[in-house]
Amino acid sequence: MQEHIQLTQKEINRELLRGIFVWPKWWFASVSFLILVFLVGAGAFGYMINKGVGVTGLNRPVFWGVYMVNFVFWIGISHAGIMISAILRLTQAEWRRPITRAAEVLTVFSLMGAMFAAALVHTGRPWRAYWVFPYDFSRGVWMNVRSPLIWDPSAVNTYLIASSLFVFVALLPDLAIVRDRSRGWVRVMYSFMCLGWRGTPRQWKLQAVAGILLSALVLPVFVSVHSIVSWDFAVQIGTEGWHSTIFAPYFIIGAIHSGVSAVVTVMVLMVWLWKWDNYLRPDHFDAIGRLLIVVATTWFFFFFLEWVFALYTLEGPEIALRELQIFDWPMSGLFGLFLATAFFIPVPLWLFKRVRRNLLLMFLTTLLVNVGMWLERFLIIVPALLRKSPMIFDWGTYRPSIIEIFMVTAVFAWVTLGMLIFSKVFPLLPLFDIKESMVGRDEIKIGRRTVPASIRE
C-alpha cells in the first residue's frame, strides 16, 4: 500500500527548497573535503602529464588499468538516470516522482566523470583529445571512424548532451518556483534560467509530452552507449575474455545494476542529509528494492551465460584465463569479493521486505553492489591483459600506482561534489512532479476500508 502524506504546495516549496536556501555546516565541510580530494587528483594528473605515463602502473602488456576500469564503472553508473527516469516515466509508475531528478543528475555528473577518467586521463596525451572530433582545417588528418575510440566519444557525448537537456527541460517549472522565492540578482539569474516560465496549460502540456518524448528518444541512446563501451573490448579478437558476442547486453544490464544501486545510495543520503523523509518514503525503497532484485538476477544470468559461452568452446587460452580469474591469488580473492558484494550478499537480503524498507541496510547493500561492480570491471579488464597474447609477447603483472589511485579517487570526489553543488543551486527533487501527485491524490472507501488512491488522466 502506498503511504500518503498530504502537504500543501507552500509546505512542499519550503521543505524541498531547503537544499537551496539553507546552508548547513556539513555541506561546507563535505564540499571542502571533496574539493581537496579532487585537487589532489588534479595534481596527480598534472604530475603524470609532466613526467609521462611511466608514473602509472601501466606497462606492457597491461595497457588498460584502473583508468579504464573507472571509465566503464562511471559509464555504468550513468545508466541510473535514464533507466529510472525514462522507463518509469514511460510506464507512468507513480513512485518515480521523487527519484527521477537525482537519478538524471547522477547520470550527468558520472558521465562527466567518465569523460575525465577516459578522455582526459586515459589517452596518455590528453592535449590531443580533440583529435577524436572532426577537426581538420590545418592538419589534413581526420579521425578514423572505424576505431572504437571514435565510437566512444560520439556515443558518450550524445548521451551527455541528451541527459543534460533532459534535466534542463524538467527543471524549467522548478526554476520558476525558485525564482518566485528569491530576490535581487539571484531572482534575475533564475528568471533567466527558467526562460520566463509562467505555468500556462500549454506549457504544462508540453512539459508532459516532453517527459514522454525525451524518455523515448534517450532510451535508445542509453542502450547504445554501454554497447559501444563493451565493443571497445569485444572487437579485439586477440584478447581472451573480451571477444564475446554477449558483451553488449551483459554490459548494459551490469550498468543498470550498478546505476540503480547508486540511485538508492543517493536516495538514502537525501533522506539523511536533507531530511526529505516526507517524500522518500519506505514505500519508495521497497519498490526500488524489488526492481533491484529483478535487475540483479538478470545481470547474474548474463554473467553466468558469459562464462558458459567462454568455456563451451574448450579453448585452452580461454580456460587458462578463467582459471587465472578464479584460482590464482590475488585475482581469486577479488573474484570472490566481487561475487559476494555484487550478488550473493545484497540480493538475498533484498528478498526481505524489512530490509528493503530499512534505509541503513539499503545504503550498505547498494554500496556493496558498487564495490562489486567496480571489481567486476577490474576482473574483466586486467586479468585478460596479464596473459601473453599473440601480438604481445610478454606475461605481465599490474599494480596501480599511487598516481592512478589519486586520480580514480578524484573522479569519485568529482561526482559527489557535482551532486552536492547541484543540490545547492537547483532543486534535487522535482517539486512540480511531487505537487502534481498531491493534486491528484485522494482516499477512497471500499467496504470498511479507506485506501489511498492516485488519480491520473
Added chain:
Amino acid sequence: MALSMNAAADIKSVIGLFQDPDPAADAMDALSEAGFTQAEYEVLTGTPYPEGTFGEAEPVHKLYRFPLLGAACGFIFGLLLTVGTQIAYPVVTGGKPILSIPPMAIVMYEGTMLGAIIMTVFGIVFESRLPRLFMGAYDDRITEGYIGIVVTTQKDRISNAEAVLKEAGAEDIKRGWEGD
C-alpha cells in the same frame, strides 16, 4: 507601424488569484459570458492540472515534427561526416574497406539521435512560447498553489475584467503594468 505600436500600448493585462480550482473555473466561464474571447484570458498554475480542469481550450502543438526534422538532419550530418572524413583521409587498416558500413552506422545512429533530441528540446521551448522576456501580469503566489487567471485585453476593458474576476471570487487582483 505607428498604429500597431499604439495598439500594443493599449493592450494591458490583469491577474486574479484564486485558492481553489472551482472558483477559478467559474471565473473562466464568467469571462467568456462577459464577452472576452479565449485568446484574451488564460490560467496560470504552479502545478499541472488535468486538461480542461478550468474549462480552457486544449492546447494544440506541433512538437512531434521537431524530432523527425532533427533526426533527418542528424542522419545526413552523420552520413556526410563518416563518408567525407574517410574519403578525405583514406587509411587502410586491417585490409578493411575505407567505407565500412557497421562503424559508420554507429556514428550515423548517434548523429540521428542527437539531432532528434536537440530539435525536440528546441521544439519544447519554442512550442511553450519560451523564452518570455516580459512576464506581464503575474504573482509569485502562483508557485505556492494559487491559481491565476490572466486577462490580456484593451485598456478600456480591463476594469470590466477586474469586475468579473472579483465577482467570481478572486482573492486578489493585480495589474500587470503596476508591478509589485
